[in-house]
Amino acid sequence: MDGFETTINILVGTIRAGTPLVFAALGELITEKAGVLNLGVEGMMLVGAVSGFIVTVLTGSPYLGILAAIAAGVLMALIFGGLTQFLLTNQVATGLALTIFGVGLSAFIGLNYIGTPIQGLQPIAIPGLSEIPVIGPLLFNHDFLIYLSIALLVLVSWFLYKTRAGLILRAVGESHDAAHAIGYSVVKIRLLAIMFGGGMGGLAGAYLSLVYTPQWAENMTAGRGWIALALVVFATWRPARVLIGAYLFGGITILSLHVQAAGDSVSSALSIIPNPVGEWILAVINSSHLLATLPYLATVVVLALISRDATKIRLNAPASLGRPFHPGA
Amino acid sequence: MLKLKSWRSVVAGLGVVAMAMALSYGAVRADGHxxxxxxxxxxxxxxxxxxxxxxxxxxxxxxxxxxxxxxxxxxxxxxxxxxxxxxxxxxxxxxxxxxxxxxxxxxxxxxxxxxxxxxxxxxxxxxxxxxxxxxxxxxRFYEGRYLAGIIAGKMTKSNTLGYVAAFPIPEVVRGINAFARGVRSVNPDAQVRVVWVSSWYDPGKEREAAETLIAQGADVLMQHTDSTAVVQAAQDRGVFAVGYHSDMSKYGPKAHLTASTHVWDQFYIDKVQAVIDGTAKSDDTWGGLGAGMVQMSPLGDMVPEDVRKLVEAARGEIAAGNLHPFAGPVLDNKGETKVPEGQNITDKGLLTMQFYVDGVVGDLPK
CATH class of the missing domain: 3.40.50.2300 (Response regulator)
Incomplete structure (x- = not known):
């Protein structure tokens, strides 16, 4: 196997592993930009995953499944929205509850669908372009959700920074009192943002159950919802950085697998690196546990680096994040 | 308040009585036993x-x-x-x-x-x-994995076999080694590559591990994790896979060579009988192919007749105790002798196994 092909494989794997994180994190980004912290991403993803899967089994169409997953995510988000926006419950507690609820609910409704095989969403090779060496397999031979994730990223960026609606959304997130004072309906805007977050969470779940591993299994998100939450901070609430963070996380995951499978050839390649650095890298590679922590470790390190610059965080973090708003108060 | 409290305790008390009655009713047979x-x-x-x-x-x-x-x-x-x-x-x-x-x-x-x-x-x-x-x-799952190794060693064309593994504990290492010994018994040139996913169950990561191994040239995949993602990946990429725990053929009909399964029926029946008879005692059961606790699921249509015969013969020999998957000489993949010629590995050796045998690529993670 030549190194070139391996590199392509790693990059393609990176995009696949990163895409569900892109969806979920973009949704949460919009929610947080409106000043709402929804920790229920994992729960919304799971309910989206199971709903998308069941509808695909019943109708045979993964596209209907994706729509169902989005709808299910929105419904889950509405539970959160109703509780936090109208009943003014604590957002952190409600979000955690939503995740726990989602884990249980998805397990319950998916009980009869565990192990049902389906035909997942297939990649669409763009004619002509996908034949180009290197760039072809890398950019033009994916399932449509991957193209969608890039399109949504552009759309979200444009919406937030180039439209009046995006400006209003950010205003609500910065100071709900000010936004309220000049006549914007804070609750309505936040509810819409929460629903968008839910839909994206559902979509991320559908990516897992319909594309990544076309099956339903309890708890199949395996913590990706929490990674998505971390990515939003990691990206300092900037959409483009969400993409970088997601691919970085996915890339390190995939890379660590490739390093293991290559085994001996990696250790001989590393022998050119002078000790003790070479030895140190080798020690990490030879411990599967350490290797498995690398993506998380990298996230923590970058988070720590970003947080060192307190002004940056303060400039980008929505000032009203997590604070309840009551119009009468 | 007091009234409410006592009302609650009455209800609770009634509930307990009702439950106890229901339970005892369910547990008594018609003849009173x-x-x-x-x-x-x-x-x-x-x-x-x-x-x-x-x-x-x-x-x-x-x-x-x-x-x-x-x-x-x-x-x-x-x-x-x-x-x-x-x-x-x-x-x-x-x-x-x-x-x-x-x-x-x-x-x-x-x-x-x-x-x-x-x-x-x-x-x-x-x-x-x-x-x-x-x-x-x-x-003794490793006996099933040895048989799977024989099939894989015969079916591979690239002489590279992939193994998706959970954690480097003796139980898993033993399975990898038994598989490699099975492979090497029929195909001395083949190599086993291992990817550790540090999880018993993470379909996404198992899938990526499988894709990685395929990208590295593996054309038969083996797994020691719990989901069906590996078999699915093999199906999608046109390579073979061996399932684990249960027959996983419906997830990859074209890929599924067989599955190494475990069957507890007889053990559980015997244990219940012993308790009914009052003869139950504390013991340790470690049964394999011979006891029927390890079984191979039906071999896929792609497995040719001569390989079927080979597997059946080895199965019979192991079940009869004539063949041990770790019969000496057992060399580790650094060339050191772990079990000398003429001996079988001891059960203690199996339970503490912390090395890769000859045929497995790389270093065992610590």
Missing amino acids: EKLKVGFVYVSPIGDAGWTFQHDLGRKAIEEKFGDKVATTYVESVAEGPDAERVIRQLAADGNQLIFTTSFGYMNPTIKVAKQFPKVTFAHSSGYKRADNVSTYLA
């Missing part, structure tokens, strides 16, 4: 394939065999740790006289509860601690 109540603790949902699914088949076999002489109950998705202790104690307190705890992490809770319920018989799977009323049991 008590049913033997048998409890199971499962670590994951039963699902459609996998570790817990196989144990639940064993539970159903008991019901089938003993009919209304037994009443079985199970609790699924019980986390290892304090939660397990609570569940096991509850089962014992509910009058179960025989309790099977089916995950390694239930070991200490089982021993602890067993001390408090000396009249209840416990059987714990995959642990090493026993007590007067606690037996242990496990299957």
